Amino acid sequence: MAIVEAHGLTKKFGEFTAVSGLSLEVSEGEVFGFLGPNGAGKTTTIRMLAGTIAPTSGYAVVAGLRPDQEPENLHQYIGLLTENPGFYNRLSARFNLGFFAGFYTGFDTDHQVEKYLRMMGLWERREDRVGTFSKGMKQRLALVRALIHQPRVLFLDEPTAGLDPEAAHEVRDMIQELSSEGQTVFLSTHNLVEAELLCHRIGVVRTELLALDTPENLRRSLFQRQVVVQLENPTTALVNTIASLPFVQKIEQAGNHFRLQLTDPEIYRPDLVKNIVEAGGRVMSVSEERHSLEEIYLSLVREEEDDGQ
Amino acid sequence: MGNKRIINILKKEWRVQSRDLNSILFVTLLPLLIIGQALLIIWLVERFGGDAILANNMFQGAIENLRNALPAVSGLEIERQLQVFLLSQMNVYLLIIPTMIAISFATFSIVDEKLSGSLEALLVTPVRTWELLLSKALAGAVPALLVTWVCGLVLILGVVGIGWGQTVEMIVTPSLFLSLFLLTPAVALLSFLLGVIGSSRAKDARSAQNIVLAIIFPVLAVIGLQVSGLVWLTPLITLALALGVAVLDVFVLRIAVRLFQRESIVVKWQ
Numbered sequence: 001m002a003i004v005e006a007h008g009l010t011k012k013f014g015e016f017t018a019v020s021g022l023s024l025e026v027s028e029g030e031v032f033g034f035l036g037p038n039g040a041g042k043t044t045t046i047r048m049l050a051g052t053i054a055p056t057s058g059y060a061v062v063a064g065l066r067p068d069q070e071p072e073n074l075h076q077y078i079g080l081l082t083e084n085p086g087f088y089n090r091l092s093a094r095f096n097l098g099f100f101a102g103f104y105t106g107f108d109t110d111h112q113v114e115k116y117l118r119m120m121g122l123w124e125r126r127e128d129r130v131g132t133f134s135k136g137m138k139q140r141l142a143l144v145r146a147l148i149h150q151p152r153v154l155f156l157d158e159p160t161a162g163l164d165p166e167a168a169h170e171v172r173d174m175i176q177e178l179s180s181e182g183q184t185v186f187l188s189t190h191n192l193v194e195a196e197l198l199c200h201r202i203g204v205v206r207t208e209l210l211a212l213d214t215p216e217n218l219r220r221s222l223f224q225r226q227v228v229v230q231l232e233n234p235t236t237a238l239v240n241t242i243a244s245l246p247f248v249q250k251i252e253q254a255g256n257h258f259r260l261q262l263t264d265p266e267i268y269r270p271d272l273v274k275n276i277v278e279a280g281g282r283v284m285s286v287s288e289e290r291h292s293l294e295e296i297y298l299s300l301v302r303e304e305e306d307d308g309q
Numbered sequence: 310m311g312n313k314r315i316i317n318i319l320k321k322e323w324r325v326q327s328r329d330l331n332s333i334l335f336v337t338l339l340p341l342l343i344i345g346q347a348l349l350i351i352w353l354v355e356r357f358g359g360d361a362i363l364a365n366n367m368f369q370g371a372i373e374n375l376r377n378a379l380p381a382v383s384g385l386e387i388e389r390q391l392q393v394f395l396l397s398q399m400n401v402y403l404l405i406i407p408t409m410i411a412i413s414f415a416t417f418s419i420v421d422e423k424l425s426g427s428l429e430a431l432l433v434t435p436v437r438t439w440e441l442l443l444s445k446a447l448a449g450a451v452p453a454l455l456v457t458w459v460c461g462l463v464l465i466l467g468v469v470g471i472g473w474g475q476t477v478e479m480i481v482t483p484s485l486f487l488s489l490f491l492l493t494p495a496v497a498l499l500s501f502l503l504g505v506i507g508s509s510r511a512k513d514a515r516s517a518q519n520i521v522l523a524i525i526f527p528v529l530a531v532i533g534l535q536v537s538g539l540v541w542l543t544p545l546i547t548l549a550l551a552l553g554v555a556v557l558d559v560f561v562l563r564i565a566v567r568l569f570q571r572e573s574i575v576v577k578w579q
Contacts, residue, residue, distance in 0.1 A: 052575045086429070103436055
């Protein structure tokens, strides 16, 4: 069941189009990655979905509510982590969280504050002024703020941007933990490793939505799957035998390594190994070449750039 | 729930204010300075300029208004009438205090949150715009009002200290009470609402202060009208003025909500 829907969302700032005709759906419990280069419209999209800015055309439905029509009611059900989270630096972490939690109903504020501060490793610093926190600590605190009222949808806008590797790792762990608990997360990022690690599905955006699918399906749709075989002392005769197999479409050799494009890797990979062994070859390893999300992303973005020229 | 959200913001605002030593010093010292200055002027005028004022035509008109509003004054010596006249300006003079505090503080109320980035986080909570703006205005207006009342008391005690104790009895009138407990709260809220509007529209606190500076002119105009004898704030006029300003408060709050551009704030202030 879709908890986030966008129908032809478009946002223009004067003559500049930030987001154009964006349509997508995110299911409940899904971690959805929203990928795109800087200025691609990721933050603008999140703001439209969160009801802080109104679309120029199109509409969204989030948790059953229209963000452009009932933003305050919607805010009861969503949490948003902005790219540069701000706090009241003179006040303690606990007071800050208690203040933001005070706008919601239906939970024990003290309990929630303690639970998430402990989860984020900030409990010991709860009475310290937020102004004394490092950027990573503030980011974790901001994540707690976005979560404290147990939102149905959590929007995270570049949650690890500017964090050191350790802090970024902690934030990713937290997102994974939330995901395992069934939390719906709409994650905007240009960190491809992060997206691949965390997201069930990915939307690639550059003003328009360029692609939307699971990382695996995007790989399949963009790149032919290739099998990499390592042989011990391959002979020319063996190579010719492999190349002549009816299900081998393409073969590239680099020393003892062969990159093969098969008609259907799932079906013919065992046949390939069998034929090599029968022809006297010794198979050292067989693997499937996986294109990284980075390659998928660059392929999509460059394709879009080429189309635009 | 609206009340809960307003109280929530008020608690936070007051906690932030209490952590800011500069704010505390300003809110306490500025009014005392204004009151001290008022006492000094009254004393100087009475001591050195009394005769000149008594001979002035404008004063004659003003004292006539005073006698109409306060018939008991007619039986006093003319010098005492001058004392009563000068002290009677207190009810409008005190209006300067919340106005000055508003110019200094309300102008930071939204700008500070824009600059710190906390405003966007606030705008994705269920808080309504009117709740946010009203609580921002109340967070300043309530302390400013309390300070004004304390200053009123200090002024009266100061006047007694100067030796005008008998005159003080003449100025503790229904007008003074109506002014302190109806007009001053309404003016304080209005000043802070206008300050919040300026703060929400300005790019920084300095330009917000420039926008909001205009608040003080209507207050100065009321003082000018009373001092010049053109208008005397009788209880009825004070009551009417207080009700008028209260209605204006509601109207200005509605305007503030319309002028508060969430989208512009979120997009431009990052």
